[in-house]
Amino acid sequence: MSNDLGTADAVKTPQKKKRKPRDLSAVHARRKSVDPDRAEKKNRPTEFPRPLGKRGPKPTQIDWPTLDKLCHIQATLSDIAGWFDCSEDTIENIVLRDKGEKFSEYYCKKAAAGKISLRRAQFQLALEGKNPTMQIWLGKQLLKQSDKAEITGANGGPIQHSIVEQLKDVSLDEAQTRMHLAFEAIAAAKAREIQQN
Numbered sequence: 001m002s003n004d005l006g007t008a009d010a011v012k013t014p015q016k017k018k019r020k021p022r023d024l025s026a027v028h029a030r031r032k033s034v035d036p037d038r039a040e041k042k043n044r045p046t047e048f049p050r051p052l053g054k055r056g057p058k059p060t061q062i063d064w065p066t067l068d069k070l071c072h073i074q075a076t077l078s079d080i081a082g083w084f085d086c087s088e089d090t091i092e093n094i095v096l097r098d099k100g101e102k103f104s105e106y107y108c109k110k111a112a113a114g115k116i117s118l119r120r121a122q123f124q125l126a127l128e129g130k131n132p133t134m135q136i137w138l139g140k141q142l143l144k145q146s147d148k149a150e151i152t153g154a155n156g157g158p159i160q161h162s163i164v165e166q167l168k169d170v171s172l173d174e175a176q177t178r179m180h181l182a183f184e185a186i187a188a189a190k191a192r193e194i195q196q197n
Contacts, residue, residue: 060084060086060090060094062084062091062094062095062098064098066083067080067084067110068110070083071106071107071110071111071114072110072111072113072114072117073114074111074114074115077091077092077103077107091103122134122138123138126138
């Protein structure tokens with residue numbers, strides 16, 4: 001035998017011993033002697049304390065009148081999901097399952113009733129005269145009224161700029177003096193108007 005590790009003589013692998021199959025008849029005989037009813041227990045059906053139902057969490061229940069009211073006041077899908085303590089997908093799936101339509105379609109139907117109620121209340125306030133701001137707003141929205149004042153010249157034509165025409169042949173210093181006098185006249189007229197009111 002050499003000390004060189006590369007040779008086959010230096011490293012020998014031990015061979016595993018094969019196990020003989022164990023005779024289990026003695027073990028089975030002891031079990032029968034300890035519990036003679038063991039064989040009968042194996043053949044009996046297993047009894048469960050309760051019947052097995054569907055697994056998973058219980059399905060979320062939706063109170064439909066509450067959902068309708070939330071749609072009526074224009075609550076968003078995330079608001080509705082928060083109210084029922086579930087996800088937005090759950091609300092969409094329940095509406096699809098129970099009502100047979102997409103949530104967006106169901107929401108549009110119920111939200112339209114809320115818009116009608118709001119419009120009715122606005123009209124009532126406006127017609128009773130309790131809220132002039134509402135009257136003005138409804139007039140602008142529905143009757144296309146506006147606060148915009150358009151200034152036109154004679155017979156609806158453009159405004160004539162006569163001052164500019166007169167100042168064409170005047171020197172710059174004289175034009176500035178005339179404009180300064182015009183502004184003073186306008187300021188004095190406004191001051192008189194404020195004193196009269």
